[in-house]
Amino acid sequence: MDAPKPAAxxxxxxxxxxxxxxxxxxxxxxxxxxxxxxxxxxxxxxxxTLEVEAYRTFLQTHADDIRDMVGRREDPGPGIDADSLFFDVLALHELVGRNGEHHPSVLPRLGLFSAALLRHASHFNGGLTDHRRAWLAQLRMSITAQARTQSARSRDRASCTRGPERRPRVAP
Incomplete structure (x- = not known):
């Protein structure tokens, strides 16, 4: 069974x-x-840099799906933050390329980038938490309903193939 699009x-x-x-x-x-x-x-x-670029591209590709999941049309969405992360990592990449990886300015710049990344991930996941909870509850209900339906069908098929059931004799 394929995973539903929101889960993916x-x-x-x-x-x-x-x-x-x-x-x-x-x-x-x-x-x-x-x-x-x-x-x-x-x-x-x-x-x-390649990883942040792939993330940014993924968010841009699925922007409408993400907005539908979160349910906040007025929010510009995580794509704005992903753009900011991308430009920050490009600046870090340029700094390392220009000054070398052991330059004293690299670690503080990397620290600023990591703080921005963690803020972004935390904010983004926090926005999806309520929707995830509701979506998972709906998914559980759907799976439970499907399991009950299949169970009922299996019982119906089994009763059709066994023939008539014998009823116990009742004493007068």
Missing amino acids: VFVMIDLHHQRMIARVRNIMDTLSNRGSTPGTATDEVGFL
């Missing part, structure tokens, strides 16, 4: 958030804790 959108948004956060943590770990070869953090910032 929720899962993909969550996946993008998790991947971007994991990339930021990896970059911070590379810069502050690991003795890595030169260029490793630069490459990781490049991967983060």
